[in-house]
Amino acid sequence: MGDDARERIQKLLVTGDNRLKQGVSHDKVRESYEEALAVAREAGLEEAIRPLVEVRLADLGQLAAGSPPPVPPAA
Numbered sequence: 799m800g801d802d803a804r805e806r807i808q809k810l811l812v813t814g815d816n817r818l819k820q821g822v823s824h825d826k827v828r829e830s831y832e833e834a835l836a837v838a839r840e841a842g843l844e845e846a847i848r849p850l851v852e853v854r855l856a857d858l859g860q861l862a863a864g865s866p867p868p869v870p871p872a873a
Contacts, residue, residue: 803841810834814854824862831855 814830831851838847 800841800843803837803843807834807837807841807843807847810837811850811854818858818861824858827858828855831858 810830811834814827814834817827817830818824831854835844835847835851838844838851
C-alpha cells in the first residue's frame with residue numbers, strides 16, 4: 799500500500815496545483831489537497847505530508863483573501 803498511497807498522494811497534490819494554475823474554483827483545489835492528506839493519514843504518512851498540504855492551503859487562503867502568494871526564495 800505504501801507505494802500506491804505515495805503515488806496517489808502525489809497525483810492529488812499535482813492535481814490541486816494544476817487546478818489552481820488553471821483557475822478552477824478554490825473549493826475544488828482545497829478538495830484535492832485535503833484528499834491527499836486523508837490518503838496520507840490512512841497510509842500512516844500524515845506527518846510527512848501535512849507540512850506540504852498546510853503550505854498549499856495557506857497559499858490558497860491568501861489567494862482567496864486577495865493577496866498574492868509569497869515569492870519563493872532564490873535558489
